Amino acid sequence: MSTHVPDLSSAPFAVFSRSDELRDSAHEQVLFCHDRRTGLRAIIALHDTTLGPGLGGTRYFPYASEAAALTDVLRLSEGMTYKAAAANMPLGGAKAVIIGEAGEAASEALLEAYGRFVEGLGGRYYTAADVGTTAMDLDVIGRTSKYVVGRTQAAGGSGDSxxxxxxxxxxxxxxxxxxxxxxxxxxxxxxxxxxxxxxxxxxxxxxxxxxxxxxxxxxxxxxxxxxxxxxxxxxxxxxxxxxxxxxxxxxxxxxxxxxxxxxxxxxxxxxxxxxxxxxxxxxxxxxxxxxxxxxxxxxxxxxxxxxxxxxxxxxxxxxxxxxxxxxxxxxxxxxxxxxxxxxxxxxxxxxxxxxxxxxxxxxx
Incomplete structure (x- = not known):
């Protein structure tokens, strides 16, 4: 009996298609998140938590490929390490990206599914808003995770930053x-x-x-x-x-x-x-x-x-x-x-x- 192994080398969304980049990065943890029911495809990258838990926004963007999303989240999360340290904040560097659909906003169900992945990190990562997400989106993510900052003032957050x-x-x-x-x-x-x-x-x-x-x-x-x-x-x-x-x-x-x-x-x-x-x-x-x-x-x-x-x-x-x-x-x-x-x-x-x-x- 033989097992067919598909060739994913040219696939636009293949988790291991950029394993070389992950191998060479200095990141502590990179989490690929997929929820079949909502179609969620997200990547959370923790770069360095020396000074505290990782904090960084969640970017919702119609990336052309998973490779492009991975490159972006690795660069952005590293930048957050330096940003937090430069600002003398007791925080580490992290970031997340959601691979979105062009012209479509993230659904509440998708954001809730994403929140469950954030919650699963147990406080190693706090999410905030970024390109393509708002304080109101964070309110939705906050339904399934307590590790959210920058929510609307009505929801107990500090509002838009x-x-x-x-x-x-x-x-x-x-x-x-x-x-x-x-x-x-x-x-x-x-x-x-x-x-x-x-x-x-x-x-x-x-x-x-x-x-x-x-x-x-x-x-x-x-x-x-x-x-x-x-x-x-x-x-x-x-x-x-x-x-x-x-x-x-x-x-x-x-x-x-x-x-x-x-x-x-x-x-x-x-x-x-x-x-x-x-x-x-x-x-x-x-x-x-x-x-x-x-x-x-x-x-x-x-x-x-x-x-x-x-x-x-x-x-x-x-x-x-x-x-x-x-x-x-x-x-x-x-x-x-x-x-x-x-x-x-x-x-x-x-x-x-x-x-x-x-x-x-x-x-x-």
Whole structure:
């Protein structure tokens, strides 16, 4: 009797099709979740829990393949380790992705099934919102798991974290701008905000209040409609990268900093909310050669993590805001470290954070 073994090497959704990537990763645990009844296909990745339980959002996205979803969740979860350590939060790095259907929102049954997988990790992973999920979705996930932060205020959570993320980015941007141009910060500077969704639109408000001139782009007309008539200092364009800018603030999806975009970039400061902004780590050296001050994304965009993570420590709203504004001081530390040690800001941030992780392991 022979057993037929199907060839899954070219299948779009095959768990072992990227075993090489899993073998080479430094992650503590990667969980593939499948619920036949709802069609749920999700991946939860725990990168490093040295400083505490892993915390990271759940991204609902129509990935072309399981391989693409795995690559994304591995990168994002590693970034969360560095984000939590940089923010001095007692948390580890983790992330989750749900492979969604294009144009379709996640059903409540699917989210409840996902919550059962989160619950099964017994508190090693706390989930929050990310691209494609909302605080209301978290309320649904919370029906089947208690390890959820960032739910609506009505459900006992701290609500949407978009403003906190934007405030953190603004605080980081102010630090970089002050180092570049002096104490006036972003006042009178032309800032290109790429993506004006739930974070970018708050950042625009903060910039306009600080006296900056905002140039914005977003492929979603509804996102731009929310800004209509907001301020004379606001300009809508098809692409901010083609504009003359003082600051470039990527707040959409990542990898917008490429050899080509860096070569044509007019801005002297790059600081935004998008994750994984560099196409690859070598881009940081290209930015340094052009004397462009880049704030690593996980330093700048930690405000949302601080807000939802503070639910676990029962911090007050004032305490949370003070900690978010503290991102400005962390940014200064990283930028000065880069200058003092003659390294890119990418390396400076990793060195600063690794020192905290090493200290955390020593205290275990």
């Amino acid at each position: 978009g403003y906190s993320t934007a405030l953190g980015v603004f605080s980081a941007l102010e630090a970089a701008a002050s180092l570049t141009w002096g104490n006036n910060g972003v006042a009178d500077k032309r800032v290109g905000v790429e993506g004006v969704g739930k974070v970018g639109r708050h950042l625009v408000d903060l910039l306009l209040d600080a006296g900056a001139r905002a140039v914005v782009s977003d492929p979603n007309p509804k996102a731009l409609d929310r800004l209509e008539g907001k301020d004379a200092a606001l300009t809508v364009v098809s692409s901010v990268l083609g504009e003359e800018l003082d600051v470039y603030a990527p707040c959409a999806l990542g990898a917008s900093l490429t050899p080509e975009s860096v070569a044509s970039l007019s801005a002297r400061v790059v600081c935004g909310a998008a994750n994984n902004q560099l196409l690859h780590s070598g881009i940081a050296e290209l930015l340094r050669r052009r004397s462009i001050q880049w704030v690593p994304d996980y330093i700048a965009n930690a405000g949302g993590l601080i807000q939802v993570g503070s639910e676990l420590t029962v911090a007050s709203r004032a305490e949370v805001e003070a900690k978010v504004r503290g991102i400005q001081e962390t940014t200064r530390e990283v930028l000065h470290h880069a200058v003092d040690h003659d390294v890119t800001t990418y390396e400076a941030a990793r060195q600063v954070v690794n020192q905290r992780l090493v200290a955390g392991r020593a205290d275990r």
